[in-house]
Every structure is written in C-alpha cells, then in structure tokens.
Amino acid sequence: MVNGFGFSFPNDDRDDRDDRDGQNSRDGGQDGNNRDDQHNPFGQFGFNFGGGQAFGGNFSGNLSDILNQFSEMFGGAAGGATGSAGSAGSAPQKDAVDYNVALRAARQVLKNPRGATANDANAVTESVRLANLWLDDASTLPDSGARPEAWSTDDWVKNTLPTWKRMVSPVAENMGRAQLDSMPAEAREIFGPITQMLGHFNSMNFGARFGKALGDLANQTLTGNDFGLPVGPTGVIGIVTKNVEPISAQLAVPGQEVLVYVSALEAARQRLFTHVPWLVERIVSSVEEYSIGLELDTSHIEEAVRELDLESGDPMKMQEAMQRMQDMDLSPRITSRNAAAAARLETLLALVEGWVDVVVEEALTDRIPSTGALAESWARRRATGGSAEHAFSNVVGIELGAPKTQEAAELWRRITQAVGVERRDKVWDHPDFLPTAEHLDNPAAFIDTLLDDAPDSAFDEEIAKLEEMLANESGPSEDDRPADDQDGGADGTDDKLN
Numbered sequence: 120m121v122n123g124f125g126f127s128f129p130n131d132d133r134d135d136r137d138d139r140d141g142q143n144s145r146d147g148g149q150d151g152n153n154r155d156d157q158h159n160p161f162g163q164f165g166f167n168f169g170g171g172q173a174f175g176g177n178f179s180g181n182l183s184d185i186l187n188q189f190s191e192m193f194g195g196a197a198g199g200a201t202g203s204a205g206s207a208g209s210a211p212q213k214d215a216v217d218y219n220v221a222l223r224a225a226r227q228v229l230k231n232p233r234g235a236t237a238n239d240a241n242a243v244t245e246s247v248r249l250a251n252l253w254l255d256d257a258s259t260l261p262d263s264g265a266r267p268e269a270w271s272t273d274d275w276v277k278n279t280l281p282t283w284k285r286m287v288s289p290v291a292e293n294m295g296r297a298q299l300d301s302m303p304a305e306a307r308e309i310f311g312p313i314t315q316m317l318g319h320f321n322s323m324n325f326g327a328r329f330g331k332a333l334g335d336l337a338n339q340t341l342t343g344n345d346f347g348l349p350v351g352p353t354g355v356i357g358i359v360t361k362n363v364e365p366i367s368a369q370l371a372v373p374g375q376e377v378l379v380y381v382s383a384l385e386a387a388r389q390r391l392f393t394h395v396p397w398l399v400e401r402i403v404s405s406v407e408e409y410s411i412g413l414e415l416d417t418s419h420i421e422e423a424v425r426e427l428d429l430e431s432g433d434p435m436k437m438q439e440a441m442q443r444m445q446d447m448d449l450s451p452r453i454t455s456r457n458a459a460a461a462a463r464l465e466t467l468l469a470l471v472e473g474w475v476d477v478v479v480e481e482a483l484t485d486r487i488p489s490t491g492a493l494a495e496s497w498a499r500r501r502a503t504g505g506s507a508e509h510a511f512s513n514v515v516g517i518e519l520g521a522p523k524t525q526e527a528a529e530l531w532r533r534i535t536q537a538v539g540v541e542r543r544d545k546v547w548d549h550p551d552f553l554p555t556a557e558h559l560d561n562p563a564a565f566i567d568t569l570l571d572d573a574p575d576s577a578f579d580e581e582i583a584k585l586e587e588m589l590a591n592e593s594g595p596s597e598d599d600r601p602a603d604d605q606d607g608g609a610d611g612t613d614d615k616l617n
C-alpha cells in the first residue's frame with residue numbers, strides 16, 4: 120500500500136505480519152497486551168517494572184545467572200574461568216555492574232528481538248528524509264547528517280548500552296561505597312575479609328536488575344534517544360519500528376503519519392545533540408556528579424529498632440513495635456550531597472523535549488493532519504509513565520522529579536513569538552544562555568532578558584539616517600560666499616575706517 124508520502128509503511132506487509140503473529144504465538148503471545156490497550160493510546164509505553172528500582176526494591180532478576188556467576192567466580196579463584204572474560208586464570212570481575220549478566224537479563228524479557236525487515240529500513244529512510252526536509256523550515260539548527268536505521272528491540276539494547284554504562288556505573292560504584300560507609304565500624308571489621316565477595320555479589324545483583332529494567336524499557340521505547348536522553352550512538356537516527364506499529368491502530372492514524380512524526384522527534388533531538396556539542400556531556404556529567412554524592416540514610420531504621428525496646432523484656436510492647444515495623448519501609452533512603460545536579464538534569468531534559476515538541480509542531484502541523492492528535496498522545500504518554508524520570512529511576516537508579524516539559528514547550532513558543540526562530544535557537548550556543556528552572560514558571564522574565572539583549576532596530580535605523588544626513592551636509596562653496604569675504608576682508612577694513 121502506497122500513501123501520499125510516496126513510501127509504504129513497513130508493517131502493512133501482510134506476509135510479514137502473519138509471520139510475526141506466528142512468532143508471537145510460539146513465544147507465548149507475549150505482546151498480546153498491545154492489542155488489549157485500545158482505550159489508552161500509548162498505554163503500552165507505561166513503565167510497570169514491578170520489581171522496584173534498578174538499585175532498590177525487591178530483586179526480580181534471574182537467580183540462575185547469579186548462581187552461575189558465583190560458580191564461575193569461585194572456580195576462578197581455583198584457576199578456572201571467572202569474570203567477564205570467561206577464560207582460565209582471568210582477573211576477577213571488578214566492575215560495579217556485571218554487564219554480561221545485564222545483557223542476558225535484558226534479552227530474556229525482550230519482545231520482537233528479531234532484526235528489522237527491508238521494508239522497515241526503507242520506510243524509516245523515507246520518513247527521516249521527509250521529516251528533516253520539513254524541520255529545515257522550523258529551526259536554524261541544520262540537519263545532523265545522521266543516517267536513519269530501523270531497529271529491533273535487541274538493536275536498541277546493544278546500541279544504547281555503552282552510554283547507559285557511563286551513567287549506571289558511577290551510580291553503582293558510589294552506591295557500593297555508600298553501603299560500606301553506612302555500616303558501623305564493628306560490622307566493617309567483621310565483613311572485611313569477605314568484602315570482595317560481597318562486591319562480586321553486588322555487581323551481579325546490580326547487573327540483573329539493570330538488565331531487566333533495560334529490557335523492559337526496550338519493549339516500550341520508540342527511538343534511540345527517547346525522552347530526550349542522549350543514549351543512542353552519535354550519527355544514527357534509530358527507530359524501533361515494531362514498537363511504533365501499534366500506535367497507528369490505537370489512534371486510527373495512518374501508519375505513515377505516525378512514523379514521520381516519530382522520526383521528526385528523533386531527527387530534531389539529533390540536531391540538538393549534534394550541533395550543541397556541550398549538551399550530551401552536560402547531561403551525562405550531571406548523572407556522574409549526582410552519584411558522587413550518594414549517601415544512604417538509615418536513621419529511620421535505627422529509630423525503628425530502638426522502639427523495639429528489647430531490654431524491657433515486655434512481649435506486648437515488642438509485639439506492638441514489630442507490628443508497626445511491618446507497615447514501615449525499612450529500606451535505606453538514598454540521598455545525594457549533590458542534589459543540585461539532579462535539579463539541573465531535570466531542567467535540561469525539560470528544555471530538550473520542550474524545544475523538540477515546539478519545533479516538530481511548527482514543522483508538521485500544516486503538513487500532517489494528525490499532528491495534533493499525535494502530540495496529545497505523546498503528552499499523555501509522558502504523564503502516564505513514559506518519561507525521562509521513570510527511565511532514570513528504573514534503569515539508572517536515580518529518582519528525578521518530573522521534568523516540566525509542557526512548561527518548557529510553552530516557554531519556547533513564547534520565545535519564538537517574541538524574538539523569532541533564529542534568536543530562539545541561539546539560546547543553545549552556551550549553557551549560561553539557557554533558561555533556568557525558575558524561568559519555566561516565569562517565562563516573561565527570561566524573554567525580557569532576550570529583548571534587553573536584542574538591538575533596537577528602529578532606533579538604529581533613525582541613527583543611521585541622521586548620520587547619513589550629516590555626512591551629506593557641507594559648508595558653503597566659494598561661489599556662495601559674500602563678495603566682501605572674497606576680497607579677503609579688505610572691504611570690511613575700509614568700512615571700519617570710513
């Protein structure tokens with residue numbers, strides 16, 4: 120089926136659909152929930168991980184992986200295979216997260232892990248080309264030059280894992296350090312001899328949790344840099360086509376329009392990440408800065424233990440205290456001395472996605488009839504769990520407040536109206552030029568700073584006219600001077616003598 124855009128939407132291929140349905144039935148119908156969510160557009164993109172955060176809550180990873188790793192670890196101590204290398208006599212695993220365990224855990228929960236079809240690749244290429252053509256009219260940031268690629272969920276995991284490592288590793292490392300710091304000195308002495316073994320266990324435990332969360336996210340993400348998180352590889356616009364497919368049926372929107380809209384979102388992000396060179400590093404370094412200050416607060420646990428009053432020997436009081444403890448959250452509270460880094464990260468993510476929303480809206484509204492419906496569903500997706508803060512909480516293990524994306528989008532709209540597209544996009548030239556968190560709630564204050572910096576063109580025009588007029592004016596010519604003056608003042612002298 121060919122539509123007005125001149126290319127076929129890949130998932131209209133009936134043979135491919137039949138083959139995929141057969142595969143799903145053999146896999147136990149694991150993506151059947153996509154068809155049961157007709158009442159909730161984008162509902163399949165909500166994050167319901169169940170097992171808690173990546174580094175907190177109940178463990179729900181694969182126990183056999185952990186046991187196998189323990190076997191390898193102890194075998195390695197005796198000269199067998201160990202660590203990530205898996206070869207005889209190799210060094211023990213030293214990473215804070217065992218990424219071999221993580222990759223296996225992620226792949227165990229993936230849906231549609233098969234590679235994209237040739238039709239998928241062609242449709243993505245055409246939709247990205249069209250999206251970039253239209254984005255040129257809505258932004259002064261040029262085409263990123265990134266090549267379009269159609270991805271499976273497994274492709275997304277493999278291609279984004281390197282950047283996730285940069286964000287997850289420092290969190291895990293500093294979490295391990297915070298755990299040791301929170302232990303009483305006596306306990307550290309007791310556990311000292313087995314600290315390395317506990318480190319191995321934590322590495323595998325973190326790896327299993329991280330991999331499970333990453334796999335669940337892969338099943339719901341649409342692009343390489345979903346939610347404004349720059350985790351995709353540089354120079355690639357990756358679209359997870361099988362995750363895009365259900366949206367067309369849910370919204371009753373042609374599949375080609377959905378694909379172009381999603382491609383436009385990713386192409387706009389790539390323009391930012393490519394032509395604003397400090398932006399990606401700023402986001403990643405904010406995560407690293409936050410993790411360095413991680414601390415575990417166990418004061419509420421200590422207070423609960425004191426309330427047991429074991430020394431009193433009163434069984435009734437002890438039973439009452441035990442009952443109260445059952446209703447309490449006794450997990451350590453994670454805080455950071457560098458909480459400002461998290462706040463900065465929230466603002467950056469809001470500004471990125473808000474700018475993307477505005478630019479895509481300007482580029483597509485007059486060209487794709489369903490742009491309004493798609494934008495509304497995109498906003499609903501964020502509100503119901505498909506958002507950056509949920510991804511960070513479940514995958515990285517950092518609790519963020521919800522980025523104020525809608526407020527940021529409204530700010531960018533008002534900036535565009537006040538100073539135009541070119542001046543709006545120049546705000547990205549330096550991090551010090553960006554709006555702050557306070558500006559998201561008070562756009563007028565930021566717009567005033569832009570207007571103060573902007574030259575007064577009307578005033579400049581009047582000054583130019585005045586300078587031109589003065590330049591054209593000259594003193595009287597020799598012919599215009601009075602005759603008395605031409606006589607060198609002789610007549611004047613005679614007049615005085617007379």
